Amino acid sequence: MDNNATTPIHPRVADAVRPFLDGLFGNPSSLHFAGRDVKEPYETAREQIAAIIGAKVNDVVITSCGSEADNHAIKGIAYGAGKGHIITSAVEHPAVLTCCRYLETRGFPVTYLPVDGHGLVDPADVKDAIRKDTILISIMYANNETGTVMPIADIARVAREREIPFHSDMVQALGKIDVDVTALGVDLASFSGHKVYAPKGVGALYIREGLALDNLIHGGHQESGRRAGTENVIGIVAFGRACELAREEMNERRETVEGLRRRLLNGILERIDQVRLNGHPLQRVPNTLNLSFEFIESESLLLALDMKGVAVSSGSACSSGSSEPSHVLTAMGIPGPLCQSALRFSLGCENSPADVDYVLDILPGLVEKLREMSPFYKKTF
Numbered sequence: 001m002d003n004n005a006t007t008p009i010h011p012r013v014a015d016a017v018r019p020f021l022d023g024l025f026g027n028p029s030s031l032h033f034a035g036r037d038v039k040e041p042y043e044t045a046r047e048q049i050a051a052i053i054g055a056k057v058n059d060v061v062i063t064s065c066g067s068e069a070d071n072h073a074i075k076g077i078a079y080g081a082g083k084g085h086i087i088t089s090a091v092e093h094p095a096v097l098t099c100c101r102y103l104e105t106r107g108f109p110v111t112y113l114p115v116d117g118h119g120l121v122d123p124a125d126v127k128d129a130i131r132k133d134t135i136l137i138s139i140m141y142a143n144n145e146t147g148t149v150m151p152i153a154d155i156a157r158v159a160r161e162r163e164i165p166f167h168s169d170m171v172q173a174l175g176k177i178d179v180d181v182t183a184l185g186v187d188l189a190s191f192s193g194h195k196v197y198a199p200k201g202v203g204a205l206y207i208r209e210g211l212a213l214d215n216l217i218h219g220g221h222q223e224s225g226r227r228a229g230t231e232n233v234i235g236i237v238a239f240g241r242a243c244e245l246a247r248e249e250m251n252e253r254r255e256t257v258e259g260l261r262r263r264l265l266n267g268i269l270e271r272i273d274q275v276r277l278n279g280h281p282l283q284r285v286p287n288t289l290n291l292s293f294e295f296i297e298s299e300s301l302l303l304a305l306d307m308k309g310v311a312v313s314s315g316s317a318c319s320s321g322s323s324e325p326s327h328v329l330t331a332m333g334i335p336g337p338l339c340q341s342a343l344r345f346s347l348g349c350e351n352s353p354a355d356v357d358y359v360l361d362i363l364p365g366l367v368e369k370l371r372e373m374s375p376f377y378k379k380t381f
């Protein structure tokens, strides 16, 4: 139940890449037969990625991961402009936040917009933050910790009115809700393979036709000269196939996962008192459930669930290992102790109702045991 951290490789994705493990090894840039044999599947994969995000095929650049796509978008605009102001939000993924903090040390002022109690950025705040020298706005579509979905189309409209490039990290939205970069009106958007049942090490950046963007990785002429490096054929073919499956199965997946999430949430609320839901109750991706279990250190509950074979996350995978409270929940105004007691369940295609019921069986006992150790806990029922 930690599918926002990563997903298993879908068996049909594995089937699609098998020929490339078993002999199809050419370099797509080669003019001979071995190169030609991989060139076509590689371009098919780009079409599959373009199709699910509503982009023109030539506007999709393959990267090595979602983090690279974020860095390419943000540094590409910043380096191209040479100087200027950047607007982002306080709840972005570290791939965006850390990149912006780095650019601050290089002389680019950054505004980190606040969010409301549900984790939403107000488009009016974006408008107010725009300065004469603003060069980029970067706001994520779906938050990885809470699942809250941002009003991207409204923010894009604000950006377009002022002719400021707008980037959105859409890694957690892909395959979960409709993603149409054209309809949403974004100029740049980031995606990652391993969050949609493809392997790790492949991502994509949508670059709207005509947008000027500096390169991040210089070298050969791959990706129409926009991203050097011999193509990760296996990763790209897998990502393409994963996008095709996600497109075919989106509604079915959405319904299944939403049903499981509801079963998990209702079950927990029936069985355990003093639990708080974090994130927007309606504007959210279907698979993510972020809950604060009052009087408990989430790390202890995570480890107790781990011993029982259940994988969940406290904060996000990228910030765990540190006992810092989540920057996302903190920005939402959630008090420190409730941030420290937040646990994220993120469901995926492989979860079943039996998995949910198993968690509902063991969780109340684990919570009770941990709460009994807290000097502050008072039973309410």
Ligand SMILES: *Cc1c(COP(=O)(O)O)cnc(C)c1O
Pocket (backbone or CB within 6 Å): 004, 005, 064, 065, 066, 067, 068, 070, 093, 095, 140, 142, 143, 144, 169, 171, 172, 192, 193, 194, 195, 201, 202, 203
């Ligand atoms: C996972 C994730 C990323 C980073 O993607 P990688 O492919 O792991 O580098 C970026 N943004 C969000 C919202 C994510 O969830």
